[in-house]
Amino acid sequence: MGFSITILGCSSAIPTVDRNPSGQVINFKDRLYLIDCAEGTQLQLRRYMSRIQRLQAIFISHLHGDHFFGLVGLISTLNLLGRKKELHVYGPEGLEEIVMLQLTYSQTQLVYPLFFHATTPGISEVICDEDDFEVVTIPLDHRIPTHGFVFREKRVLPKIRKEVVFSETIPYTEYQRIKEGDDYIMEDGTILPHESLTIPAAPPRSYAYCSDTRYTETIIPFIKDVDLLYHETTFLKDLTEQADLKFHSTAEQAATIAKLADVKKLLIGHYSARYDEPEKLLDEALQVFKETYLSYDGLTINIEKEKTVNA
Amino acid sequence: MGFSITILGCSSAIPTVDRNPSGQVINFKDRLYLIDCAEGTQLQLRRYMSRIQRLQAIFISHLHGDHFFGLVGLISTLNLLGRKKELHVYGPEGLEEIVMLQLTYSQTQLVYPLFFHATTPGISEVICDEDDFEVVTIPLDHRIPTHGFVFREKRVLPKIRKEVVFSETIPYTEYQRIKEGDDYIMEDGTILPHESLTIPAAPPRSYAYCSDTRYTETIIPFIKDVDLLYHETTFLKDLTEQADLKFHSTAEQAATIAKLADVKKLLIGHYSARYDEPEKLLDEALQVFKETYLSYDGLTINIEKEKTVNA
Numbered sequence: 226m227g228f229s230i231t232i233l234g235c236s237s238a239i240p241t242v243d244r245n246p247s248g249q250v251i252n253f254k255d256r257l258y259l260i261d262c263a264e265g266t267q268l269q270l271r272r273y274m275s276r277i278q279r280l281q282a283i284f285i286s287h288l289h290g291d292h293f294f295g296l297v298g299l300i301s302t303l304n305l306l307g308r309k310k311e312l313h314v315y316g317p318e319g320l321e322e323i324v325m326l327q328l329t330y331s332q333t334q335l336v337y338p339l340f341f342h343a344t345t346p347g348i349s350e351v352i353c354d355e356d357d358f359e360v361v362t363i364p365l366d367h368r369i370p371t372h373g374f375v376f377r378e379k380r381v382l383p384k385i386r387k388e389v390v391f392s393e394t395i396p397y398t399e400y401q402r403i404k405e406g407d408d409y410i411m412e413d414g415t416i417l418p419h420e421s422l423t424i425p426a427a428p429p430r431s432y433a434y435c436s437d438t439r440y441t442e443t444i445i446p447f448i449k450d451v452d453l454l455y456h457e458t459t460f461l462k463d464l465t466e467q468a469d470l471k472f473h474s475t476a477e478q479a480a481t482i483a484k485l486a487d488v489k490k491l492l493i494g495h496y497s498a499r500y501d502e503p504e505k506l507l508d509e510a511l512q513v514f515k516e517t518y519l520s521y522d523g524l525t526i527n528i529e530k531e532k533t534v535n536a
Numbered sequence: 537m538g539f540s541i542t543i544l545g546c547s548s549a550i551p552t553v554d555r556n557p558s559g560q561v562i563n564f565k566d567r568l569y570l571i572d573c574a575e576g577t578q579l580q581l582r583r584y585m586s587r588i589q590r591l592q593a594i595f596i597s598h599l600h601g602d603h604f605f606g607l608v609g610l611i612s613t614l615n616l617l618g619r620k621k622e623l624h625v626y627g628p629e630g631l632e633e634i635v636m637l638q639l640t641y642s643q644t645q646l647v648y649p650l651f652f653h654a655t656t657p658g659i660s661e662v663i664c665d666e667d668d669f670e671v672v673t674i675p676l677d678h679r680i681p682t683h684g685f686v687f688r689e690k691r692v693l694p695k696i697r698k699e700v701v702f703s704e705t706i707p708y709t710e711y712q713r714i715k716e717g718d719d720y721i722m723e724d725g726t727i728l729p730h731e732s733l734t735i736p737a738a739p740p741r742s743y744a745y746c747s748d749t750r751y752t753e754t755i756i757p758f759i760k761d762v763d764l765l766y767h768e769t770t771f772l773k774d775l776t777e778q779a780d781l782k783f784h785s786t787a788e789q790a791a792t793i794a795k796l797a798d799v800k801k802l803l804i805g806h807y808s809a810r811y812d813e814p815e816k817l818l819d820e821a822l823q824v825f826k827e828t829y830l831s832y833d834g835l836t837i838n839i840e841k842e843k844t845v846n847a
Binding site: 238239240242264265267268271272288289290294295297298301302305306317319322323326327330331332333368369 | 549550551553575576578579582583599600601605606608609612613616617628630633634637638641642643644679680
């Protein structure tokens, strides 16, 4: 059951020929979720992903242009391509007004249902709650109201062991209760402990997206232990003062957050256009946090399931 | 004194990997004028043009997304790149509201003066009047209010012939009057005719942009005899009915307009994404009008000065 992240853009502010501004896709069990949608994102989506109508929802972190100027174009193109399925957009108050104003002037009639859900500035909340997946907002420290997002797979119940099923000692109707954690008590009073009857499921996987933000340890409780953290690294540490003034982070700061939050892997991006070679940002981050990886447009990272005992 | 057109996008509606939607740049004497600004235009500009801050004005034909969704991004990028010089945007009512709403939400303070000039639907008018150049709107026949544009070089006065200057028979103070068409009368009453004293300037050059539009002969008086006509060719003639329903033109129709208007050259573009090979559209147009050329992203066409006698 796949869980992967594909980078559609890793530039900050200005697109370059090699790097589009922010946009990335989570492919979770063949459903697509877009985070941020800079100008040009629709083309990056078509370049790097197949079947873009599998897009279920879009999450916009904040209303700086390099994070949402491509939204109205994507919404229009999905319409022109004949989308029928509903689409949900989560983002700051104002996004709906911006999109609808443009659709009104262009006299565009959407042929699919489009729903906007405004995020609440300054707090963390569950904004998307599906059977197998939830999305929680993280208040970031940026010039305008900005949220990061944690995409968290929901806990999967353990499986009943094959030998238990074959032995037919336990009625099928008891399986659900056992999966949920109960032991089984035989007619003679013997207790069969939950652990002996089940194979634990892999721990739920998680991905956190934190862009744009100043260095802030307030985000740590939200991103603690995630499998993969994307944290912006607009600057190198020689520009720490500028990073602070512009409400952005350095590579060293991103790596420090990754370390303090005990994440498994750190993915850096949102590079200032001044850096032709983002490897310098990687080198800086690696000094602090070994499991750091560099974003580039088109990169896909899989979040693998942890192997479980007897699985 | 250069006058060239560079195609930044020639797709209709949806961007493809090879073709961006509408956008083109007129380079007139090293000043740049942008017509239409689809999503992705800023990147195309940087890909194909140098010194984009030479941009003087932007003309938006209508408020369908494939003609203006890139405007706010371009305006923002010029700001981030530190533009100081004023920028003028000509286009339908609503454009200013759309751009300003987005700049307001993103709390963007422009560091250069930005002026919007609303075009008047349904009429033709001079919207930009410079010393050497004017821009006139052409009402087109599209689903929403749409204008084409004619960029017309202003008449240049003839030069005084070198031999007249060297002979010193005519006072320097008379030159302007003679350039403007007067003959010169010598003290003894001899008339030196204007033509014998001057070298005529090359005729003024002109470029007309007509996209998007249904086939309509009402545009002919506006584009009569232009050096270069860009006319949309969304479809092949087997889809004439669809073209009409969707307020677009076929290649045959564009060529017919070019022929009826006696233009010197026709440039076709705004191809439906269904055509992988726009050469088919060229073949159809060539049946009607021989001087037809195919747009592709990155194409530059120079409008040469006509050679004049003794020039």
